[in-house]
Amino acid sequence: MQYRRFGKTNLRLSVLSLGTMRYLASFENALLTIQKAIASGTNHIETARGYGNSEEYLGAALIAGQIPRNQLYITTKIPPTPDADTMRRYIDESLARLKLDYVDCLGIHGLNTSEHLDWVQAKNGCMQAVQEAKRDRRIKHVGFSTHGSLEVILAALNTDLFEFVNLHYYYFFQRNAPAIQLASQKDMGVFIISPADKGGKLYTPPQILKDLCSPFSPLELNYRFLLSNPQITTLSVGAANPDELLEPIQAANFDGELTSKEIAVFERLESHKNTALSTDKCSQCYACLPCPANINIPEVLRLRNLAVAYDMSDYGQYRYGMFENAGHWFGGMKANKCTECGECLPKCPEKLNIPALLKDTHERLNGKAGRRLWG
Template identity: 65%
Template sequence: MDYRRFGKTNLLYSVFSLGTMRCLASEAIAVETIHQAIALGITHVETATGYGKSEEFVGVARRSGLADSKVADGEAADHLREPRSLYLTTKIPPTPDADAMERSIDQSLQRLGVDALDSLGIHGLNTWEHLAWVTANDGCMRAVDRAIADGRVRHVGFSTHGFLELILAAIDTDLFEFVNLHYSLFFGRNEPAIARASAKDMGIFIISPADKAGMLHTPPQTLIDLCQPYSPLQLNYRFLLSDPRITTLSVGAANPQELHELEALLTVFCNAGGQALTPEESGAIERLKTHQANVLQSDLCRQCYACLPCPEEIHIPEVLRLRNLAVGYQMQAFGEYRYRMFENAGHWFPGTKANRCSDCGDCLPRCPHALDIPALLRDTHERLKGSAGRRLWQD
């Protein structure tokens, strides 16, 4: 395992972090999963108040002695670059009520069984209203500041699924030491936020670089073939960890068995995780881009976002990004999975479905590539709406 400084927090994080949103089957499975992650050299465990009983399960795991274990055994020590400690992050949603935030912090401390949080993340800073709550003099950050002053919280950051402009504005408040955000080989929109956060010496945590980056654990054959001799997941991990600005990637294992693939990759990443992409890796990435452009031709959406806003509140760039992936790489299952979230996930995945298009034509003159956006929206809806009778959304 390799380790990197988490920005101005100065905490030394493993380049893979255990996210516990899916560690909910039982207390025993969650504790065993955390034990396995620690054995692999993971030093950072992330949870949230919204992750069911995750905080309680992490607390049980911590009390089992993990926090005091620097090295699991002699064999593990051979793979460590630095001595190991266990750092805990929990996340709490933004609120305009400082007293509510105060109570939430104390409840999280109690569930985790700790006197202080290594890091607290404002969870889901996704809208301009959320940002207003954070920046208000009497908002939730007043309680966070008190918790920092009295030692209950050591570092504060935010997680976001919001638009780039909002993320940049949140970074520019200078209230935060780290940011959790989406970014991958298949979603580059947030690169300016990576650059801005790095310039401010913030820790950078990449959310779900396997599942929400493209269901890369179960890729289609077309994607497998294009990424050869690498797996799509391995290529995405290398793309991310070759960037020295990025500190750590989330691994959302539901059980110890799901960490086995990471264990198999660690030999590769211990030797090359922090190095620049090799010519072969860069060639595979260019091959992906060229193939997608050749397949989509004049229908390729280049993700400039000039088409927004849409009067029908369709998130046009994201709809067409899913089409890019489904048509260009045969990532149909991923496209359906994400498309189902429109109108079903609130501020976590904003936008209406593409069949809401009224053919008003507002977007057409704004597209620098003259895409027939209404036609592409209708096509995407037909491709990704899924079969009748299936559940609209589950995540």
């Protein structure tokens, strides 16, 4: 296991962090997963108020001495609140469930909108309670997690209220690269959210993607893409059981620059995508926004890119199903809400027939509605 400095927190974290949203089958399963992660060299566990029984399971293992508190950094996450009193109560409740006097890191969970940003900057908002808890040493370091737009993320970083950020960034989604750059300039820790799952459901890749990535696995390549970037501190591995830690642990043993063989595979992936999509490829410039129908056009077309180029339809359906069902966690309407107003057409530098591509995406990917765990 490799370790990196988590920005200005000066914590030295393992490049893999155990995320606990998916280990909830039972306390026994949670304990075995935690123990396997620790045995591999993982020294950071991330939980959240909204992750089912996650805090309780972790607290039960800690209080029983089944996992070593003095060898771990523990982060929990609490959603932003418009007032300090609610945040005070939430902090007390999380510490009680965790059976802890303090947490190493607290993340404001889901700083996704401009309204959330207003709450954390308000005089009597949630950060007042967070700063009180920090002064009392019940919280050592403060950061935020976000599923918001790049503009919201950059604005949050520029408040200078935070020491680290949890965000989405993967080989198949590089929109937030400027946020990583800014966080690095501010000496903030960078924590990547769920690269196996949100990064493409890469633990169950389609055959065409496996063939294109050979001799590497798609999951391995995504980890290497991320860990080759020294501005990134750690990656969340949301293992549902101990077995799901095996491949990530192997990938975490090497965090150097990309090799010539790895670079060749990434070039092959890009070449195949360009050929498969031809003149229908959305290059993710975001010039088409805002959409009058509130469709997140670039994200819809990103999912289409992946489905057409790499047969990543399972992932596409999983993410597309979140539209209209996950609130601010995954904003925007489904593509069938397009009114064909044509406002996006002159904005697109590639001259894409966006309404036709939106319709095609909906036909390809519309399926079961999705929601957040705590939705």
